[in-house]
Amino acid sequence: VAAENVVATIPVGSDISVQGTTCGASLAVGDSCQITFTAPAPEGPTDIAIAGSNTNTVLVAVTVNPLQFTVTPSVGANGSISPATAQVVNAGSSLTFEATPNTGFAVNQWRLDGDLVQTGGTSYQLNNIQANHAVQVTFGQTTLSPLTQNLALSVNAPGADPALIGNARIIRIENTGVMPASNVQVGTSGFPAGTSITSNACTGTLNVGDACDITVTPGGSASPDVAANACTTAPGTEPVPTTVSVTADNAPSTNINVLILGYGCIYQGGFLFAVDDSTPNTTSIGGKVAALSDQSTGVRWGPLEMVGGISETSTAAPDACNGSGDGQCNTSRTIAAGLVPPVAAQLCEDSSDGGFTDWYLPAICEAGRFVGLGTDAGCGVTNPNLYTTLHVNSLGGFANDSYWSSTEFSANPQLSVWSQNFSGGTQLAIDKTLAVRGRCARAFTP
Structure with missing residues (x-):
């Protein structure tokens, strides 16, 4: 007679369970079937009853040694993993690991046996385990890198x-880290009146290697000094920059110092008197500044000798300067001439x-322009200069006195040099050996 409904009955208290059976509803005479047991941990021998609905009961001593594997976690710097110790698990089971990054860091990669299996995420689940494994989690930090740490703009005046003109300029931020920057945000310490961020693409997620732009558009007010006065306040003061901060959840903040400058502001070592606002908009303005004080209250220009190539009519060429407008070239030629000291240009050099x-x-x-008095040196009426741009507006701290220029007088270059009078604006050619004031200047680029 066929045995019907053969099953195994697990005794109370045992953790053994039936994993599978081939016995079915009917087992013919002379046939056999197989019942497979499993357990979460080694167990046995345990007596398990085997019986059919029309058979006697047989007690079988069962010992289960389940197939187990070891999963070993490891963790990189700047975070932790849980569980942190090796885990012994049965074949076919699953195991979940949780990663906790340190402040300012985030999960970078999950690796299984050295192979990348997941990017980011604070948890990783390993399913249907059928071998020993090594699970590693690494942590990373994004780096928000500004194209420039300092940005100077001109006021719109x-x-x-x-x-x-006051052209808008751009703060460009690049993610030079190893992972995306999350929750990128921009804040400021406060701009002078009229200046604002008019466009901001630095929000949300910034992927590795990507860049975003923050556009700053200047207004008509210059950056304030420590006393909260605009740096264009007479005689000109040193401005305090606005701090633009760019932050992310998984990156240290980066700060960019932004200055809004007008004539007279102290910048790059002197009083600003000329602005080049045509420089690339991801960089600062260029321009020229006057030294903060006179280099001399009375020095001769030099001996009665002609340098040549530095008069108001000379033009830039291999052996000459744009004598009326390029003081840097004039000074270089004067120094190279080896004049017997004292020489005014040497003070600047x-x-x-x-x-x-x-x-x-x-x-x-660069010292002035014709204002209807004295002799016209041919400067025109639009050139930025120390006299009309600074002194007429009570900027620069100049004396009401005459100052040397580096330009020889073309009608008598051996004896005479152009001077700029700061009392009434007169431009005159005077004797090189007179004792006259000297104030230096310098040009700057981004």
Whole structure:
């Protein structure tokens, strides 16, 4: 007679369970079937009853040694993993690991036996385990790198002389880290009136290698000094920059110092008197500054000798300068001439004011322009200069006195040099050996 419904009955208290059976509903005479047992841990021998609905009961001593594997976790720097110790699990089971990054860091990669299996995420689940494994989690940090740490803009001052356009400029941020920056945000310490961020793409997620732009558009007010006065306040003061902060949940913040500058502001070692707002918009303005004080209250220009190539009519060529407007070139030629000292230009050549060593004696059209008095040096009416841009507006701290230029007088270059009078604006050619004031200037680029 066939045995019907053969099953195994597990005794109370045992953790053994039936994993599978081939016995079915009917087992013919002479046939056999197989019952497979499993357990979460080794157990046995345990007596298990085997019987059919029409058979006697047989007690079988069962010992179960389940197939087990070891999963070993490891963790990189700047975080932790849980569980943190090796886990012994049965074949076919699952295991979940949780990673906790340190402040300012995030999960970078999950690796299984050295192979990348997951990017990011604070948990990783290993399913249907059929072998020994090694699970590793690493942590990373994004690096928000600004193209420039300092950004200087011109005020928008159409009424200034010369007018200042105040072009918008861009703070560019690149993710140079090893993982995406999350929850990127931008904040500021406060701009002067009229200046604002008019476009901001640095929000949300910034992927590795990507960049985002923050556009700053200047207004008509210059950055304030420590006393909260605009740096264009007479005689000109040193501005305090606005701090633009870019942050992310998994990166240290990066700060960019932003200055809004007008004529007279102290910048790059001196009083700003000329602005080049045509530089690339991801960089600062260029321009020129006057030294913060006179290099001399009375020094001769030099001996009665002609340098040549530095008069108001000379033009830039291999052996000459744009004598009316390029004081840097004029100064270089004067120094190279080896004149017997004292020489006014040498004071600028030797100056290291503000930590800068590229000071020069201004050309006549950098010193001033024709205002209807004296002799017209041909400077026109739009050139930025020390007299009309600074002194007329009570900026720069100049004396009401005459100052040397580096430009020889073309009608008598051996004896005479152009001077700029700061009392009434007169431009005159005077004797090189007179004792006259000297104020240096320098040009700067981004």
